[in-house]
Amino acid sequence: MSWTLFKATVHQHRTSMFWFVAGLVSYAWMMAWFYPTIGEEYGKLVEAFPPELLAIFGGSEVPFTSVGGYFQTEYLGVMWMLIVSAAVIIYASRALAGEIAGGTMEFVLSQPVSRARVVLTRVAVLVLYAVILATASFVPIEVFGPAYDINLGWSVTWTLIAFGTLFVLAVGGFAMMLSAIFRGGGKPGAIAAGVLGALWIADVLSGASEIAEALGPINIVAYWQPGLIINGGEVAAEAWWLYGAVAVVASLASVLIFLRRDVA
């Protein structure tokens, strides 16, 4: 990894990252603030929704009337996945393919820095962003929560941060791999978003479609159940392994692909 390249990459994405973090902190705080206003009647109404409808918001496995179910349905389900995925897909798409199409990769690679270092540094920045995004997502609930009778405890928060970081890395690593393949940030971004959207649809339809259900073991969207952790439970061990494996394999693939391709 190149420290100069790392600092420059962070510097160039500082503004967009700031707004994503600000948005997540505000969103988390707002959801904690609204929590006491969600009455039992409303909770029962939501729980009465068909499972497929609840699945659209990512709330099928956890009761909505619980803290975990509320946060998963209102914040940490689809909306959270949309926000953090947008952040890292935009970053990863620009990191390689966008810079090649924009011509700045030619400038970078005319300097004495190896291609492997360029990719590994971009992945290192992705790790930093994943940690920042996950921290900005869950720490506000821990910090502001007690004011609204929400007490997660730091051990739950740390678990959420670790699990969220891995999810973001899996999505970002996949987008980085596409970025190493294509030229121009549009195509890898569109494909990554499309695949994520397809996995979300597969998760929603998993009860109704055999094909969708068959995707279950590799569906990173289906494994995203932070509500379980908030409620003091545990997510399946496969979820941790799947996110970690996707993140590592996709990142390594990014390096291998980028080492062999034309970059101008």
Added chain:
Amino acid sequence: MDVISTRSLTKYYGKTKGVADLTMGVPQGAVYGFLGPNGAGKTTTIRCLLGMLKPTSGSGTLLGETVTLDGANLRRRIGYVAGEVRLYEKETGRWHMQYAAGLRGGRAPLTDELLERFELDPSRRVRELSKGNKQKLALILALAHDPELLILDEPTSGLDPLNQETVYSLIEERVAEGRTVFLSSHVLSEVERVCDIVGIIREGHLVAEEGVKALLGKRLRQVDVEFAEPVDPAFLAQVSGVDNVSAISATALTARAKGDAVDALVKRIAEQQVVDLRIQQASLEDVFLEYYRDSVAPVSGEGGEVR
């Protein structure tokens, strides 16, 4: 030993030919002008040499090392200006200089001198810079670490004549210190001014490689002359090396002189009373058209002749 050499370097983009079977060499301390019209394959060749493009076949060496796609250490000794300068639009010139210096381990001893010579304000963002100022910034970034080899893809593009002169002076100074310069261009006057050797590339093939003096010997001039009395075109057509003689009017002729024939032509014209005389230098494209039309056979080795 050649500082730059290629052996049967070939690059295809799918079915589109970028450069084909290119074999050439650039000796130490030379300024090599790589000439050709747009789309001839100059930039493709340079990008293959810098390891940014993977050749379809063939190979290249720079400073004695075989070019690879990941030759980071080799690039430490090279300064490069891209044909189309594209930098980080939101960042300043100073940021780029610090960035490049950081990637080069802090080495950029010529930065201040170059800023002064190009009169560039490094505090402005790239998006605020004119095309010429972006070009200056790219030149500073390429030269600041005092590289052994300069690879310049149309280095004076967008520069005013004063700054073009600065670039030529810098090239001459580097060569005087034993550096080597590889310069691509489609401007004949630029090549005349600074280059020792010229390679001409057309449609991906090297069609000629020779000294600048030899190239100049092939240069064409268009001569338009108006006499006081009517003159027959044969009056000029008899001069050796002169062709395309035609009458513009009863008293005016136009003719084309190749290389040294202009001397004999002017002396011939002076035998009559002249009212007006205009001599135009032919463009590089005219030289191409004259000497390389239908010439597709590539030069097979170093110092090859025009086929």
